[in-house]
Amino acid sequence: MAPALNHSSYDLVIQQLIPGYASLARLAVALLAASPLASATGSAVLVAGCGTGAELLEARSQRPDWQLTAIDPAAEMLTVARQRLAQSELDGSPAAAEAIHIHWQPSTVEELDAQAVFDGALSVLVLQSLADDGAKLAFLSALARSLRPGGQLVLVDLMRSERSPLQAQVEQAWLGFQRASGLTAATEDLDALSQGLHPIGLARLTALVNAAGFCDPALVFKALDVEGFLLQRRA
Numbered sequence: 001m002a003p004a005l006n007h008s009s010y011d012l013v014i015q016q017l018i019p020g021y022a023s024l025a026r027l028a029v030a031l032l033a034a035s036p037l038a039s040a041t042g043s044a045v046l047v048a049g050c051g052t053g054a055e056l057l058e059a060r061s062q063r064p065d066w067q068l069t070a071i072d073p074a075a076e077m078l079t080v081a082r083q084r085l086a087q088s089e090l091d092g093s094p095a096a097a098e099a100i101h102i103h104w105q106p107s108t109v110e111e112l113d114a115q116a117v118f119d120g121a122l123s124v125l126v127l128q129s130l131a132d133d134g135a136k137l138a139f140l141s142a143l144a145r146s147l148r149p150g151g152q153l154v155l156v157d158l159m160r161s162e163r164s165p166l167q168a169q170v171e172q173a174w175l176g177f178q179r180a181s182g183l184t185a186a187t188e189d190l191d192a193l194s195q196g197l198h199p200i201g202l203a204r205l206t207a208l209v210n211a212a213g214f215c216d217p218a219l220v221f222k223a224l225d226v227e228g229f230l231l232q233r234r235a
């Protein structure tokens with residue numbers, strides 16, 4: 001992971017970098033909770049690239065009945081997530097704590113057991129860091145494989161805008177957002193971070209998700225270039 005986003009500074013810096021970050025996990029969980037399969041009580045839900053646990057905390061709050069699998073190859077991020085979830089259990093009621101069943105897996109989604117089957121999945125700000133050299137397709141294919149037919153993935157990612165006369169203004173606005181949010185990371189850290197990002201446009205995303213086994217992506221929200229999609233695994 002790029003220097004500006006190490007696990008100790010992650011929760012502060014990500015909010016200063018990503019417009020609407022505070023709402024992403026809440027929206028993603030609410031969208032999946034309304035999906036045909038994951039709306040059922042006790043659904044199995046995969047949080048792919050859980051990082052420091054934002055989606056897990058939100059899932060715990062909105063759907064304590066979900067059987068959660070949290071997966072991330074970065075051991076330090078997973079440790080922070082486990083600590084945050086443990087703390088939230090201490091702060092909550094014993095009944096709520098008992099209702100939480102999280103399976104923690106320190107690996108990539110691509111390494112998931114072929115037998116793993118989920119009713120729904122969340123992937124927030126993960127695909128953007130994978131190169132479009134087969135890595136994005138491998139990640140999306142693994143997610144499609146792990147879902148029941150008709151299961152949905154909520155995918156939130158930084159997208160590359162299709163060419164627009166407003167693009168320069170949007171980029172300026174993003175910098176303005178970061179400054180106004182108090183981002184103090186050194187320029188070289190931010191440069192390193194942006195070099196680790198591989199955003200793609202909607203046409204490329206559609207081709208990749210179709211090849212992976214999903215129907216066309218449905219755009220459900222957008223804040224500057226951060227977009228949220230619902231993807232349904234083909235039946």
Ligand SMILES: C[S@@+](CC[C@H](N)C(=O)[O-])C[C@H]1O[C@@H](n2cnc3c(N)ncnc32)[C@H](O)[C@@H]1O
Nearest residue numbers: 049050051054072073074077108109124125126
């Ligand atoms: C920018 S963080 C996002 C974390 C969290 N979803 C959030 O919104 O705060 C991206 C996370 O994806 C993880 N990641 C990267 N490649 C992955 C893969 N192939 N499978 C699962 N997780 C991955 C990274 O380790 C990192 O913790």
